[in-house]
Amino acid sequence: MKTTHIIAAVLAAIPQTLLGAAALSYDVVTVAGGGAIEGKVVFQGAVPVKKIIPTKDKEVCGAPRNEPQIRVGPDKGVQDAVVYLKAVAKGKAWGKQDKTPELDNEKCRFEPAVQVIRAGAIDILNSDPVLHNTHGFYGKRTAFNLALPNKGDRIPADLPRPGLVRVECDAHGWMLAHVYVADSPYYALTGKDGNFSITDIPPGNYTVVASQSYAGDTETAVTVKSGETVTLSIELKKK
Numbered sequence: 143m144k145t146t147h148i149i150a151a152v153l154a155a156i157p158q159t160l161l162g163a164a165a166l167s168y169d170v171v172t173v174a175g176g177g178a179i180e181g182k183v184v185f186q187g188a189v190p191v192k193k194i195i196p197t198k199d200k201e202v203c204g205a206p207r208n209e210p211q212i213r214v215g216p217d218k219g220v221q222d223a224v225v226y227l228k229a230v231a232k233g234k235a236w237g238k239q240d241k242t243p244e245l246d247n248e249k250c251r252f253e254p255a256v257q258v259i260r261a262g263a264i265d266i267l268n269s270d271p272v273l274h275n276t277h278g279f280y281g282k283r284t285a286f287n288l289a290l291p292n293k294g295d296r297i298p299a300d301l302p303r304p305g306l307v308r309v310e311c312d313a314h315g316w317m318l319a320h321v322y323v324a325d326s327p328y329y330a331l332t333g334k335d336g337n338f339s340i341t342d343i344p345p346g347n348y349t350v351v352a353s354q355s356y357a358g359d360t361e362t363a364v365t366v367k368s369g370e371t372v373t374l375s376i377e378l379k380k381k
């Protein structure tokens with residue numbers, strides 16, 4: 143009896159934030175009469191460039207060059223912005239995955255530089271005849287750390303938790319990629335024109351997050367109604 147009381151008291155003392163972690167799990171339900179969110183991600187500012195100076199393996203890695211830190215098209219559309227709905231509790235099924243996602247080391251760049259995957263497997267590849275050491279991080283914590291000495295190497299890695307994974311190469315300091323591990327299937331990656339579309343959303347209130355590594359995150363509150371499409375223009379601003 144006494145023990146039961148103690149357990150009850152301990153449970154009551156667990157902060158809601160800890161219990162909230164369980165509530166963040168995603169439940170698949172039938173979505174009838176869902177709505178959609180579509181639109182465009184834009185960036186109006188001057189496009190910053192980063193000087194890349196390969197210091198080794200130059201025959202593969204190339205000459206010094208300037209690379210844009212945000213890919214902006216002629217009409218200001220931002221390519222490779224990740225757009226997702228924050229902390230969705232339930233909704234549509236994930237859909238079939240055609241193949242295991244891949245991150246390739248190619249000419250001492252990551253290909254693709256930005257991708258969104260579901261939690262689980264990702265294959266790390268090397269298309270170069272030089273050593274790459276592909277190192278992924280959740281924040282400061284290592285998610286994987288893989289040496290790929292040979293062209294044609296393919297090593298399976300695992301990203302078990304949702305969140306942003308920053309990927310570096312320990313051999314080539316300028317290499318950088320971002321892998322977003324989604325916590326629900328409500329996400330999109332903008333194309334060259336900056337456009338995105340997210341469909342089959344249960345009616346309700348949502349936070350749309352547009353995320354880009356240079357500009358950071360921009361959040362927009364949206365109400366989705368049954369059978370309707372909300373059109374957004376999301377302007378990214380460097381904070």
Ligand SMILES: [Cu+2]
Pocket residue numbers: 247250273274275311312313314317
């Ligand atoms: Cu490398």
